[in-house]
Amino acid sequence: MSKAPYVREYKQSKARGKDYMVRCDGCGRKVPRFKTFVAYRGLKLDYDIVRMVGRKNISITRVKAYYCPKCARNLGIVQPGKLGRRKDVWI
Template sequence: MAKAPYVREYKQSKARGKDYTVRCDGCGRNVPRFKTFVSYRGLRLDYDIVRMVGKKNVHVSNIKAYYCPKCARNLGIVKIGKLGRRGA
């Protein structure tokens, strides 16, 4: 069996019991928080636009998005198995 390209270190933050669940932002299913992959969504502006408008007038926020392992593989947040190692 092939080894996954990412390290599956599913470590719970709590000593006992269940970790709380989070909604996957890709498919919407409930996943334990320690199994999710975190990605930041947001708007990135070009440096020239920011310089023209002024840095004080621009407010851009990043939103933390949680993805289950399946969606993380499909969206490219985590490399897919053999294809990721082969470089194809």
């Protein structure tokens, strides 16, 4: 079995106890929360539209989505590289 092209750094210690499990929003797998990668779902509006309508008339909700390492790689949330570079992704 080949190694991953990046290093997974999970900051879980024994002193914290057991971390709770969350469902991956990509595949539905149950994963410990400290292993998940967070992305935000929602709308991203163009600046011209916001200026025309007015900022007070727009309400946009951002929803936090948790992804397992496998889905995060496939969706491009985590890039292979040194220490698993993360980038802010809107899905």
